[in-house]
Amino acid sequence: MIDTSAFQGKKAAFFTLGCKLNFSETSTFGRLLSEMGVSTAGEGEVADICIINTCSVTEVADHKCRQAIHRMVRNHPGAFVVVTGCYAQLKPETVSQIEGVDLVLGANEKANLIQFLSEAWGGVKNGEALHRYHTQKTKDIKTFAPSCSRGNRTRYFLKVQDGCNYFCTYCTIPYARGFSRNPSIASLVEQAEQAAAEGGKEIVLTGVNIGDFGETTNERFVDLVKALDKIEGIKRYRISSIEPDLLDDELIEYCAQSRAFMPHFHIPLQSGSDEVLRLMHRRYDTALFAHKINLIKKVMPDAFIGVDVMVGTRGEKPELFEETYNFLQSLDVTQLHVFPYSERPGTMALKIPYVVSDGDKKLRSKRLLDMSDNKTHAFYERFIGYEAEVLFEKAARGRAMHGFTKNYIRVELPPSPDNDRLDNQLVKVKLGDFNHDKTALKALL
Numbered sequence: 001m002i003d004t005s006a007f008q009g010k011k012a013a014f015f016t017l018g019c020k021l022n023f024s025e026t027s028t029f030g031r032l033l034s035e036m037g038v039s040t041a042g043e044g045e046v047a048d049i050c051i052i053n054t055c056s057v058t059e060v061a062d063h064k065c066r067q068a069i070h071r072m073v074r075n076h077p078g079a080f081v082v083v084t085g086c087y088a089q090l091k092p093e094t095v096s097q098i099e100g101v102d103l104v105l106g107a108n109e110k111a112n113l114i115q116f117l118s119e120a121w122g123g124v125k126n127g128e129a130l131h132r133y134h135t136q137k138t139k140d141i142k143t144f145a146p147s148c149s150r151g152n153r154t155r156y157f158l159k160v161q162d163g164c165n166y167f168c169t170y171c172t173i174p175y176a177r178g179f180s181r182n183p184s185i186a187s188l189v190e191q192a193e194q195a196a197a198e199g200g201k202e203i204v205l206t207g208v209n210i211g212d213f214g215e216t217t218n219e220r221f222v223d224l225v226k227a228l229d230k231i232e233g234i235k236r237y238r239i240s241s242i243e244p245d246l247l248d249d250e251l252i253e254y255c256a257q258s259r260a261f262m263p264h265f266h267i268p269l270q271s272g273s274d275e276v277l278r279l280m281h282r283r284y285d286t287a288l289f290a291h292k293i294n295l296i297k298k299v300m301p302d303a304f305i306g307v308d309v310m311v312g313t314r315g316e317k318p319e320l321f322e323e324t325y326n327f328l329q330s331l332d333v334t335q336l337h338v339f340p341y342s343e344r345p346g347t348m349a350l351k352i353p354y355v356v357s358d359g360d361k362k363l364r365s366k367r368l369l370d371m372s373d374n375k376t377h378a379f380y381e382r383f384i385g386y387e388a389e390v391l392f393e394k395a396a397r398g399r400a401m402h403g404f405t406k407n408y409i410r411v412e413l414p415p416s417p418d419n420d421r422l423d424n425q426l427v428k429v430k431l432g433d434f435n436h437d438k439t440a441l442k443a444l445l
Contacts, residue, residue, distance in 0.1 A: 010038045017053065018061065048078075050082065053085040054086060054088055056085075057339075059344070065087045072100075073100030081101050081129070086172070103120050104132070104135070106135030141163065141177070155391075158195070163208055164177065179215075180208075202235065203236070236260055238261075240266060243283070249295060256299035271324050272309075279314070286327055309324065315354050324368075325371070340358075388405040390428075391404060391425070401413040410440040411429065413443045427445070
């Protein structure tokens with residue numbers, strides 16, 4: 001039994017690092033605490049509870065997590081500090097010993113955040129940190145923590161899957177989040193219907209490897225998409241990221257004629273060299289990837305396509321990077337998300353002998369980022385002068401308001417006292433020229 005009186009009138013502060021899935025889960029933590037009588041601390045207020053949701057995709061991410069923990073402890077003296085997420089799962093004892101940390105929860109335990117928090121909170125004496133941690137081994141991570149939250153954003157994020165069965169040689173995610181698992185289509189439809197009842201108009205489907213949906217329930221991701229598409233209250237859906245080998249042709253063709261799934265895809269490539277893909281233990285080749293891009297563009301010519309690329313991984317000799325560069329140049333994609341390779345302890349990539357220098361990683365990253373800027377600019381430029389429907393998000397007073405078109409073009413409205421009425425509204429605008437920093441097109445009402 002949880003004593004809710006201990007939570008009444010308390011304030012909580014949150015900090016999230018990493019992927020959209022983490023942000024969705026943090027938002028759910030906030031909602032659960034709110035139901036216990038805990039409010040979110042305002043700017044400059046000292047919180048009673050601090051929740052840090054961590055990432056561990058690179059060594060840089062680990063460093064940022066440690067910095068964030070130190071900063072939260074410093075800014076909220078006396079607060080009960082909880083750390084969860086991927087870094088917490090992979091290094092629980094290390095994290096628990098950081099000054100000021102009271103409780104570390106792994107991937108299996110965060111679903112019971114309130115229970116663990118309630119039990120541990122009573123053990124704090126004289127402001128001394130507890131330094132407790134609770135985690136399970138990867139093979140024992142079984143729980144699925146539901147999450148459908150919007151936090152401070154207009155869009156809802158619906159968690160449809162967790163974990164991964166793909167042991168790519170460079171990646172620690174299966175060790176941090178466990179094996180692939182998912183809830184039922186029926187339960188996800190129920191959550192989406194609740195989001196619609198709350199006034200939500202757009203939902204982003206999130207997960208670790210969402211194309212693997214159905215491992216637990218013997219269902220298919222495309223059938224989840226079809227079921228969600230029937231919920232009239234939701235006007236837009238976006239698929240956050242999906243592996244190319246799990247992006248069925250049937251799914252692409254359904255999205256092209258669906259009521260609410262947007263012409264917007266995010267597909268991890270990682271390398272445009274078949275040799276490097278084999279070293280990474282990826283489950284596709286460049287021919288399959290090109291087929292998926294070409295099919296999307298055939299049935300949805302205006303689709304926005306984002307692509308993840310990793311540079312400087314072990315084994316990526318100069319000529320193999322050139323293969324990646326030329327392959328990406330040949331594809332009709334919109335934006336590249338470029339990540340320099342980071343050595344992760346315990347991964348199979350460390351057995352690959354060829355190592356790329358940090359200097360070469362930076363040069364390769366810059367070349368791909370320059371290509372990305374050119375592709376995104378050209379994509380945006382195509383739509384100047386056209387009408388488009390934009391879902392706007394509330395802006396801070398005196399700041400420009402932004403929103404996105406169906407095909408994920410960022411649109412900007414100049415500051416105006418009347419703009420608040422447009423928050424979470426779908427508005428027809430004419431797309432003007434680029435804004436001052438070329439990150440959006442100006443909207444003409």
